Amino acid sequence: MDLLDRYLASIRQNLPAKRADDITAELREDLLDRVEAQETRLGRPLDEAETSALIKAFGHPLVIAGRYREHQYLIGPETFPFYLYTLRVAAVIMFAMLLFASAVPVLVAGGDPISGLLQGLGRTWGALITGFGVITFIFAIFERYGVSKKHVEAWKPAQLSVDPVSRGKWESPIEVGLNLLLLLCLVGIIPVSLAYSDYGIHIGPTAVWSAYYWPIVILVAGRLVHDLIQWLKPNWATPALVTGLGTALGGIWVVGMLSRNGPWVTATAVGADAAKATQTAGGVNMAIGIALTVALIAWGFGIAVTLYRYYQRHFVAGK
């Protein structure tokens, strides 16, 4: 098979099947015309190097075959801005989620924070690649079916946020990501063990967590809804107020009940000093107690902030 035949066979392999024969025949005729024209100019047949140069000037087989495809872009110029924005948000959320997930074992059970952080970064890298792959696949489908074009056509300037600068650019995505991570852990989609064993001590949760499981799940789900409203529908002031106040009050109730029903972990010695196990449990319980107190203050502050923002938007803005 000569060089021209090999070239055309390479192109044909990547052409739409129904039209491959027809297209290849046409390209063959064009290339033979070019060869003929050059041979006429030179007064002799072309050698392999000259044929190779002519074919190279025509174009790479994949590039030539690609031009016959109906869709020329995986993600085209109309879709690309939305794709890029989604990638950036996903990167920040995944990075925040994985660093948080890496920090919790270090904070709770001790250990080297540097190696904990490096392990977290290692997991982040794999998760980022997987996440980016899924996002690219989804946006390739959007490109195929013109979703971005329809979204741009349906967009109304009135949907723009009334107050785009009051929240940081990444505040909402990170809140959504962290709440989503917590919810997925609570409902078991991301398996997490609340027990921890090391250095001959086994630490486990007390029954209070089971008693308040469903209120905690409902609270986290409600908070996720609130965060999604704040991020995606910033102009929905009343739903944001209702979900914000509702979850804050619910949070104060849950945290208050948990605070009154300690201890929250028990520790048993497994081949280690029982006194050390008691001391460890005491330390962890104290840390949880402090965290619950901080959470109570944070929820209370959250109510104040929510009311203040609502007041600013509805009674001060526009004066």
Add this chain to the structure above:
Amino acid sequence: MPVGDDLFDKLRVELRRGSLILAVLGALREERYGYTLRQTLEDAGLPIEEGALYPLLRRLESQGLLTSEWREDAKRNKRFYKLSPVGETLLTQLLGEWDEISASILRLTERN
């Protein structure tokens, strides 16, 4: 080569690319096959990128602007293209559009 020439070449290619469809439709008022069409465009000062002409012809044909048929010419089979009636109408409209664009550019670039 100075930076200015690189930029000029890049922008010139973009400018010419935009007028290629009009050039191809105009050239196909007369029946031609791919090789002679490419030569005609080159002789008129509008060379087309290698390997780009045939996909363009197929696309215009699928849009109903061209018709084509295989015929023997000089003992070889060639696919001949010609403007369809719909293509003729569209070409007339595009030429009108071209004249308007040209007049607008002249008005915008006139020195007072």
